[in-house]
Amino acid sequence: MNRRNPVIRMSLACFCLLILANPHAHLGVKAVAPLQPDSVTTAFGQLGDSNVELISHLGGMSQAIFAQGNNVFVGFGPELAILDISDPSHPARVSSTLFADTVFDIFVLGDYAYIANASQGLYIFDVSNPTIPIEVGRYSPQGMICTVWVVGDVAYVGFEGSYIWKLIVLNVSDPSSPLPISFVEAPDSFGRITCIVVDENSAYVYHSDGEFFIIDISTIIPTIIRSKWATIGSHGFVISGDYAFFDDYFGLCYLEISDPGYYGNGCMDIAPLQSVAITDHYVYGVGEGGLYIVDIMDLASPTLLSRQDIGNYPASIVVSGDSAFVGGVGSLSVLNIITPTNPTEIGFYGLSRSFSGGIAVTNEHLYLTSDKGLLVLDTTDLSKPVEVGFLEMVNPGNDLAVAGNFAYVTSSDGFHTIDISDPSTPFEIGYVNSGAGYKVRIGESHAYIVQESGMQIIDISNPASPLVMGFYSVSIMRDLALKEPYAFVTNFDPASMDLEVIDVSDPMNPNRVGICCSPNIFVHVAVAGEYAYVTGTMNQMGGLKVLDISNPFLPFEMGAYFISPDTYPGEVAASGSNVYFLDTWWNKFSKQLRVLDVSDPSNPIETGFYNLQQPTHIEVSGRYIYIVTGDSNLYILRYTGLSIFGKVTQTNGSGYSDVTFNSLAGVTFPSDESGTYSISELPPGTYTITPTLPGYTFWPISRTVTLPPNANNQNFTILPLPVSTVISPAITTTLGYTDTQGLPTSLVFPPSAVTQTIMMTLTPIIASSGSGYHFTGHAFELAASSFPSLTFTAPVTITIHYSDTDVHVVSDESHLTLWWWDGSGWADAESTCAQPLAYSRDTDNNVLTVSICQTGRYALYGPTYQLFVPIVWHN
Numbered sequence: 001m002n003r004r005n006p007v008i009r010m011s012l013a014c015f016c017l018l019i020l021a022n023p024h025a026h027l028g029v030k031a032v033a034p035l036q037p038d039s040v041t042t043a044f045g046q047l048g049d050s051n052v053e054l055i056s057h058l059g060g061m062s063q064a065i066f067a068q069g070n071n072v073f074v075g076f077g078p079e080l081a082i083l084d085i086s087d088p089s090h091p092a093r094v095s096s097t098l099f100a101d102t103v104f105d106i107f108v109l110g111d112y113a114y115i116a117n118a119s120q121g122l123y124i125f126d127v128s129n130p131t132i133p134i135e136v137g138r139y140s141p142q143g144m145i146c147t148v149w150v151v152g153d154v155a156y157v158g159f160e161g162s163y164i165w166k167l168i169v170l171n172v173s174d175p176s177s178p179l180p181i182s183f184v185e186a187p188d189s190f191g192r193i194t195c196i197v198v199d200e201n202s203a204y205v206y207h208s209d210g211e212f213f214i215i216d217i218s219t220i221i222p223t224i225i226r227s228k229w230a231t232i233g234s235h236g237f238v239i240s241g242d243y244a245f246f247d248d249y250f251g252l253c254y255l256e257i258s259d260p261g262y263y264g265n266g267c268m269d270i271a272p273l274q275s276v277a278i279t280d281h282y283v284y285g286v287g288e289g290g291l292y293i294v295d296i297m298d299l300a301s302p303t304l305l306s307r308q309d310i311g312n313y314p315a316s317i318v319v320s321g322d323s324a325f326v327g328g329v330g331s332l333s334v335l336n337i338i339t340p341t342n343p344t345e346i347g348f349y350g351l352s353r354s355f356s357g358g359i360a361v362t363n364e365h366l367y368l369t370s371d372k373g374l375l376v377l378d379t380t381d382l383s384k385p386v387e388v389g390f391l392e393m394v395n396p397g398n399d400l401a402v403a404g405n406f407a408y409v410t411s412s413d414g415f416h417t418i419d420i421s422d423p424s425t426p427f428e429i430g431y432v433n434s435g436a437g438y439k440v441r442i443g444e445s446h447a448y449i450v451q452e453s454g455m456q457i458i459d460i461s462n463p464a465s466p467l468v469m470g471f472y473s474v475s476i477m478r479d480l481a482l483k484e485p486y487a488f489v490t491n492f493d494p495a496s497m498d499l500e501v502i503d504v505s506d507p508m509n510p511n512r513v514g515i516c517c518s519p520n521i522f523v524h525v526a527v528a529g530e531y532a533y534v535t536g537t538m539n540q541m542g543g544l545k546v547l548d549i550s551n552p553f554l555p556f557e558m559g560a561y562f563i564s565p566d567t568y569p570g571e572v573a574a575s576g577s578n579v580y581f582l583d584t585w586w587n588k589f590s591k592q593l594r595v596l597d598v599s600d601p602s603n604p605i606e607t608g609f610y611n612l613q614q615p616t617h618i619e620v621s622g623r624y625i626y627i628v629t630g631d632s633n634l635y636i637l638r639y640t641g642l643s644i645f646g647k648v649t650q651t652n653g654s655g656y657s658d659v660t661f662n663s664l665a666g667v668t669f670p671s672d673e674s675g676t677y678s679i680s681e682l683p684p685g686t687y688t689i690t691p692t693l694p695g696y697t698f699w700p701i702s703r704t705v706t707l708p709p710n711a712n713n714q715n716f717t718i719l720p721l722p723v724s725t726v727i728s729p730a731i732t733t734t735l736g737y738t739d740t741q742g743l744p745t746s747l748v749f750p751p752s753a754v755t756q757t758i759m760m761t762l763t764p765i766i767a768s769s770g771s772g773y774h775f776t777g778h779a780f781e782l783a784a785s786s787f788p789s790l791t792f793t794a795p796v797t798i799t800i801h802y803s804d805t806d807v808h809v810v811s812d813e814s815h816l817t818l819w820w821w822d823g824s825g826w827a828d829a830e831s832t833c834a835q836p837l838a839y840s841r842d843t844d845n846n847v848l849t850v851s852i853c854q855t856g857r858y859a860l861y862g863p864t865y866q867l868f869v870p871i872v873w874h875n
Helices: none
Strands: 012-015 040-042 052-059 060-066 072-077 077-084 094-096 103-110 112-116 122-126 134-139 143-151 154-158 165-173 179-185 194-197 204-208 211-216 223-229 238-240 243-247 252-254 265-268 277-279 280-285 290-295 303-310 314-322 323-328 330-336 343-349 356-363 366-369 374-378 385-392 397-404 404-409 414-419 426-434 440-441 447-452 454-459 467-473 477-483 486-491 498-503 511-516 523-526 531-538 543-550 556-563 569-575 579-581 592-595 604-612 615-621 623-630 633-637 642-649 659-661 668-670 676-682 685-691 696-699 703-707 716-720 723-727 733-738 744-749 758-764 772-784 790-801 815-823 826-828 840-842 846-854 856-863
Touching: 052 094, 052 604, 060 103, 060 314, 060 323, 072 103, 072 314, 072 323, 094 467, 103 143, 112 143, 112 154, 112 676, 143 194, 165 204, 165 330, 194 238, 194 426, 204 238, 238 277, 243 277, 243 280, 277 314, 280 314, 356 615, 356 623, 366 397, 374 397, 397 440, 404 440, 440 477, 447 477, 454 477, 486 523, 486 531, 498 523, 531 556, 531 569, 531 579, 543 579, 569 615, 604 633, 633 840, 642 685, 659 846, 668 676, 676 685, 723 733, 733 758, 744 772, 815 846
Parallel strands: 040 094, 356 397, 477 523, 523 569, 642 716
Antiparallel strands: 012 238, 052 633, 060 072, 072 077, 077 094, 103 112, 112 122, 122 134, 143 154, 154 165, 165 179, 194 204, 204 211, 211 223, 238 243, 243 252, 252 265, 277 280, 280 290, 290 303, 314 323, 323 330, 330 343, 356 366, 366 374, 374 385, 397 404, 404 414, 414 426, 440 447, 447 454, 454 467, 477 486, 486 498, 498 511, 523 531, 531 543, 543 556, 569 579, 579 592, 592 604, 615 623, 623 633, 642 676, 659 668, 685 703, 696 716, 723 758, 733 744, 744 790, 758 772, 772 856, 790 846, 815 826, 815 856, 840 846
16 A cells, blocks of 8 residues: 655556556565576466467567566566566566466556456456466456556556546455446547556546546545646656656656646656656656656756666666666666666666567577667577577668578668677678668578569678679569579569569579469468468458469469458468468457468368467477567467377276377377376377277277367276186186276175076276266176176175275265166166175275176266266266
8 A cells, every 4th residue: 555755645657558667665575486497378268379389488568567575577568577686686587477468557466466468358366476476367348458556455447448448446355356346437538548546535547648637536436536638648657746747758747736727737858758657756767768867856947867778678667675677678677776866787687689570590599680680599498598699780680591600681771691600799791782671581502682672682602792693673572482493472563463483593684484373462472392382362361372383384373271351461481281371460369370281282271370469570490480579579389280188087087197199100198197198299180099008998999080170078988908707606706807996896606696607707887977876986797608688596796895086976975876777777786686685885994795686787876965866878
């Protein structure tokens, strides 16, 4: 809870959309669990991915930040990262959670973090153990939630719906079930609430159209007291005394809020700011110019005390104690502000540069074009990519390719060759002023560059001296793929809209030799083997076409995969029998990455997808997928292929481990301790799944499934093998088996049970529980050779040993009953004898004994205080 200060009434901050900051050192110090390896999880039910798993995530604009005790909670794009700052000079990520939409706001109170996740609503996480945040609740109205403030058991959230905004009040006393209490709305107001600050009986709300509202929250129904014009272009504000201070395009602006009739405000023109925080009489603002510290003791003459450069587009700030934590693109800078006139950076987390251009992958490194040059990441451990090298360049790179010890980068000023033999110290060795280049592909001794009006060819046989060789004119060129001596280029000109095949055997005179498939709007292309894969719009439907290019002079369409008119296909990559393509249409609920199996080129089949926002670039290496999005997020994903999932259980429903399943490649997949098994990385097709374990059989013996889609719930029950023995007159014989728990079931045949020698077989089976009765897992079929049904001339004694697990839902163990199916109905097993013997039930030792006089099916059941008996049997 906030407290008054005789000098400063409130020291509060927030921002959303592009910025958000909430300094709360006053909330107290909370112990942090020992550091554990980084992990990335996904918010429950969010990403909806299929056969594509997240390996790691980096980058993303920091639009939300909150400090509590030894932790800083940072929103990096769609990621919530929790950083340990117990040593401010070495902030360390202890956990990471990925959401389907941007993390716009974070508020932490006690053991709970409240995450405003725009279109996905408000999430509530238990962060009592920061290394393992656990989702406990969610509020998801049909609209956008971009900001949140929590006081006690009440959360105030900013909501944007259809042409209206609301301040919604939620009861969060039970975090698992947030309930709306009331709301206040401002009619005829477009845009959204970007910031909320709550103090005692008032909520202060800033709206994106530049209006500042003061709302009375002292009553059940909040009401707008007054509104004032603040400043368009602000992302958030902080309050100190009678003034609200806003970040602004021009600098730091302030507004008097105590006098209902006074609308005066002012601005300090220092630099465009993205976020503000406040402590005592200092305002801290961050923007592209870095960190600005302003003394506001005398508002008539606010004083700029210092400015500290901070790279990586600082966009959010929170102040706690003597430290300022500044969030940038995928990074957090820690500054010591004990001397406001001389802030110093003492710690850093994340990447030193943002990225938005091309990607290139080698065995152990990932190369990215960044805002200032070439960024090199070590991907030896794909779950934890680490920046190891950087080369600063005058102009940001647009795209790059890697071949051998060299990286080739296109930029707005030309073509660069970079020596990467030591990835930690890349250095430029060659350059040619070839004009702006957007895409680059590398052949044996030439580079092929996409420019706005065509394809440029550069000789790189001597990387230190690249030489422009030739040019092929295309009206509006978008992409190219290479299979020397041919280049395949897409023409985006509405008058052409085709794929052109260019003979580049003479680099000085490239010549078109083939063309395919007009009228279509082809955007991106990839080539693998004898096929070209082209994304674009075909007959107003977005999708992908497969072209046979075995004869480059006569390419023709083999197959197609269409999505919808609301699709704008992006880059495409091919690896093996799979094609990966992006959908760049800005739709939070569509599949922005699609994986197609093209083993049958005439019939591409979707076998996987992953939802993410604004993907722009893709690179594939084996089954690993590297995607950069428009807001500087890097996703490393893995395509797992089609999968078969199931579980092996004992007859009582408990899982059974170490059962073996075989894949097509002969690799075995055992069931785990819970009995669960999965077989992944399968191509489309029909499969027969057969479990094996020596000494046991299974029901069913096998299952046949067709992929896609994934085959779930392919379950099996493990059973002991049948046992047999010969029963003869005048001889006492025992027949029995031991179940999967090691518990014996035995049948004792007295000398007078039969009148002739007979082969008797005991086969363990399963049965289903029914209404009122629970199957305990003990069932068998007793059969005599050559006799469909046999009546014993003397009672046969059955002894069944069972476990507590078998009867855990049985309401009265003393009423366990062995049932017998007579072919038309159920009967108590003891009724099979003319003079039945009474049951012997030893409930202390879990043993039941009963006599029978008939072959057939038997199962042990217990009551559950209901009325009906089971009727379903399985061999």
